[in-house]
Amino acid sequence: MTAALVLAGATAALAADRPTPSGLPVPRYVSLKFDEVNARSGPADDHRRLWIYRVKGLPVQVVAETKEWRKVCDPDGGSAWVHRRTTDGRRMVMRTKSTALALRRKPEADLRPFAYLNPRSLAALDRCSEGWCRIRAGRTTGWAPAGELWGTDDRPQCR
Known part of the structure; x- marks a missing residue:
């Protein structure tokens, strides 16, 4: 054995x-x-x-x-x-949830949003750090929680 x-x-x-x-x-x-x-x-x-x-x-x-x-x-x-x-x-990411995602100028949850990523929208992924990702959509660059974006989780996504 x-x-x-x-x-x-x-x-x-x-x-x-x-x-x-x-x-x-x-x-x-x-x-x-x-x-x-x-x-x-x-x-x-x-x-x-x-x-x-x-x-x-x-x-x-x-x-x-x-x-x-x-x-x-x-x-x-x-x-x-x-x-x-x-x-x-x-690397690209997508907002798969049905609500818009608030973007912030820094990776801090208590900051006021300055832009939103609409549902089913794509954004270029610049980098992720400590649960936040810096993304770029058009001319707008901001930070969003990694868990709110599809394309950031390293675990296999399909069964």
Whole structure:
């Protein structure tokens, strides 16, 4: 029994140390590069197209990859394969809740909001620190709580 546990632990450690085809960690966030991106049931063009993403800049989380394909999770919980050339390493976030999100000039909850990020809106992610993220939407840059934005949680987002 002990030998089996040791072997199982060693196998898990080897899997965790195994590099990805891209050399980048999984899961990780990327954004969609084009206005139309085919979402497929598997990692090849001959797999069935499930839907078409129609939002350039949509943040998605890469949860698996092959050399040419990325399995992504989207803000609505959908999971599909997209070609690597359709993704961009620039980090974006999305307000998925149905209410506007107050932005502040500094990462402090008691400051008065100076702008709002509307529901389903996208913003570029500059950086996150201590539970706050600095985001940019158009010409407006402000701070928002990380937990209020989709695209900041490092845990896998799709089941």
